Amino acid sequence: MNRKADDRGRRASGRILRYLPPPILHPVVFSSLCGVLLALSYPRPGLGFLAWFALVPLFYAIRSARSGFHAFGLGYLAGFVFYSISMHWMTHVTSLGWLLLSVMESFYIAVFAWLVYLGKRTRWSAVFKILWAASAWTLTEFMRSEIPVFGFGWNLIAYSQASCPAMIQAASVIGTYGLGFLIVCANVCLAKLFLKEKKRPRGAAAALFTSVLLIICGVFVYGEWRLKGEEKPEEFLRVSVLQGNIPQSLKWAPVAREKILEIYSKLTELASLDMADLVIWPEASFPGYFNRDFQSETVKRLPVLFGTPLLIGGLHWEAEKEVYNSAYFLDKSGEITQRYDKLHLVPFGEYIPLKPFFFWLTPIADALGISDFSPGKDAVIFRWAREEWPFGVLICFEDVLPGLARGLASRGAKFLAVITNDAWFMDTAAPFQHLQASIFRAVETGLPVVRAANTGVSGFVSSRGEVLSTVKNEKEKETFIAGRATYDLPLTTRKTIYSGGGWRFPYFSIVLFTFLAVLMMRRGMHEKI
Known part of the structure; x- marks a missing residue:
């Protein structure tokens, strides 16, 4: 049976290689193809299944690399194609920034390609090479997300699965980086299965094929099992999110202030008719310094008038050189009881x-x-009249930081509120890519996530990453429309394995990578580069 499987593998490899472009173009074409497949894995169009084999063309290109520097360049090309396409929405803010961000982010995939090249030249078994590549990916992805100042955890490879709840439940155990590790393992196995090798041990093809099936089916089966598990909410909280759809060009215009406040006041009134327990406005929805602007008094009267507490995004002025991007909580009496300054x-x-x-x-x-702006000093848990419902707030891109959400969960938050303004990026894929981060924070922490975005996507994400409800119009459009959504949020107290320690997975992966790197150097298991 193993021999037959090997024969089938060789025949499949031969059929694939028959249709490849001329050898001189192989590396460039396949590196570019990798970038395109990765970009297509994210919104839009969001073909997440492509991520499970998107890296295979890059691995094929690396096989043709003449040196480590050549492999680095091929990885850089793949990364640049990927980021320049998937983050093209940045051009609506600044074309130069889009170019520089693409250049910077591509560096990490280039380093990954160089590391894969080093592993390829070893005499290691397939298992060690798979672990080397997967841990190298985790290392580089962790660095590009968590590195101080310039870290930007956007479009991590695991995020590509956000639209399929069953495929993301593994993040409740090993987090986003752990799921990414498994996706890269599957990619390496597929590459070794379909690309010709000089000496392939008997039964290797069957083992590689079985490994791919085990990874994909294991992730899916665990996800289905977790989704079917009953969750018995202790209580429900009715929350309304508002989406004002204020154009960025008008957001800070003095002549538009009255109109902006009129829009949000009307939406708040409609939310009160839904008998909401809490109404949430987006990031910087108040068009000024909330603690100094006289128009804030108008807003403070709304909780008194409608009997509903408000969470409002607004700027906070302390001094000329000390301004914060903040979230204010107004109780039913209109008093500011707590404030969070973006960290x-x-x-x-x-x-x-x-x-x-x-x-x-x-x-x-x-x-x-x-x-x-000035950075805030500490995270805040908002505690209010509903004592059993403390919550944490993430402003703008803070939801791409797993550690920040995990910290709020560990301090007792029962749900997370994400307030943001993605109007900068116009009607593009950016809001939907941003939503993916919120989905993963929900799965990792086991907490529902409530999103209020100026131009969308605003809505509710369950503790298992299912999008429960969003603000949309009669044509099902979710972005660049004004409206509100109200939902009964279930209160659960189930703690995830990720929160209990699974968040350490990237550190374990880095330890594995370091061990393999030391092994490589000490035993001289690679040829001269």
């Missing part, structure tokens, strides 16, 4: 980092309207 600011968007080096960008930033 993780967007570099070159909300502040200029490393000013001794980038001071020359200040005039450009001022011309582009880039703010210079």
